[in-house]
Amino acid sequence: MDTQTIAATATTPPTRPMTDGAKTTGTTGTAGAEPTCANTGSGGPANRAKSKSPRSPLINVDDVPGGIGMSRLLGEDVLVGLDDECGYVNDHADTLYGRGAIVNRMVPFGSIAAGPLAAWVWVGGDFPYRLDLISNSRYRTLAHGRQITVYNRKTPPDHVMRLGQLRITSPLRTICDIACMDEGGKILAGAESLLPLLMERYEVRAEACLQTLWENPRWPNHSDGVRTLMRLRRRKP
Template sequence: METTSRRSANAPIRTTRIRSGTPTKSPLIFTRDLPGPMSMRRLCDMGILIPLGHESAFLSSDARTLFGRAAIASALVPTGSAACASLAAWIWNGGTFPDTIDVISRSHYRAPIYGRLIRVYNRAVPPDHLRRMGRLLVTSPLRTACDLACDEPSDQDADIRSTILKLLHRNKLTPSFCLKMLDDNPRWPGHAIGVAIFTDMKATFDSWNDHD
């Protein structure tokens, strides 16, 4: 279970070890690796590959495991950046690959990577809000839930809430953990939006517990 206690800025980043036997080669597959573009389309249509752009994809079997998804993200996230928001949620939850590659970075990236635009969050992130999987840095499930909730509302609000609830359930967290993290960080961009969402979720969680 994750806690939100204040730590020194020098707190170590928690590491999730990748099991031995995990491939170290790139998990991405390119058209040049296949007999031709028709082969790529055919394998995508069959569900064997999941496309990124017109000329790149990854194995759907890799996307079924946490460490497989981390390896895929590691090949996409620029050096010195950390996966966050929708990309981090995909790493933790699985499901449909996001439209953008969301990263925490002080750099700006204008060119797409393998057909996907990079969306940059230029924010200071305490080390205890990050996890390391091999070479990849990714925001923790709790931090990821807070980032998603604090983003501007969109026409996909119901999908975002569903993603957040899945993050909380999978990691044995509750909205109270999220409210505590936001309370500890009052200058978080979108703070009021996140507090409203988790307050609403907390009422639902409390109602469920009352009926247990």
């Protein structure tokens, strides 16, 4: 497949059926994102597997004529690079469901997209520097050059939504998780601008987030999260 064919077909929406809207789902059971190239280290065989469809939102170096083809697609802004071997189709990142399809190809089976990764799906922007998940598993290898950070916090069913095949934390829960990150993580995630954007886009009040934290006092960095949300509440005109 030459680069012109990739460029023409990669921007076609994914054929995987998607729901008409986000719906709430539980956090248990076997439903979830199918295993993809991101559930092992960037050098593992799963990462090097060819995309299942030329319309996949993720394109691997094996899908095009070598590194030169990948470089051309990156240079022409057809793809946004994740690492040396994989990138996502730029046009897919323009829509909520397109971003959901991209992340669905990266999230390991049974896991839930959370934190800055979930925020990227909800509002877009620059792809996050790490992959945050809610999962009972542990991941020591990098995925697309990024650390996988796992939360094992209490996750009620109403904190999780479904976008197509992707399970993802709700905007409210995403805000709470980012607020509870350590200061270094919040700086790297751009939380100062990201949290107000999430709150405005999805009409989430700081009071609702604070109530969630009051109900979950054992969450790691709980006190930092409360201070962050209190500061955001005071900033609101």
